[in-house]
Amino acid sequence: MDDIAEMRAMQSQGASLRQIGLHFGLSHQAVFYRLGGIRKMRTGAPPAANDNKIVKMMPHNGGCSTTSGLVPVSLPRVGGMGPHPFIDGVAA
Secondary structure (H helix, E strand, C coil): CCCCHHHHHHCCCCCCCHHHHHHHHEEEHHHHHCCCCCCCCCCCCCCCCCCEEEEEEEEECCCCCCHHHHEEEEEECCCCCCCECCCCCCCC
16 A cells, blocks of 8 residues: 555544654655645635726836836726826726
8 A cells, every 4th residue: 555545544544644644754744735735825816807906017216217117006097087087098
């Protein structure tokens, strides 16, 4: 029997991860991952499609005119008067 199958058998018999780790010379965290534990960090929910924000590239190095110092900045869409009702020029 391979190690993973033996680990699963011990787990089904009620052994803790720590006990399984001691039997195989592993940490309980290593046993957790080998038995198929969560491998990815959980991230927050994706932003809503109607979050009413736009992303503009803004200078962060004092206003230099080159594009090397631009970073993305999220701005709220603000309604206005005139031919372009919003900052980004897109009518809702």
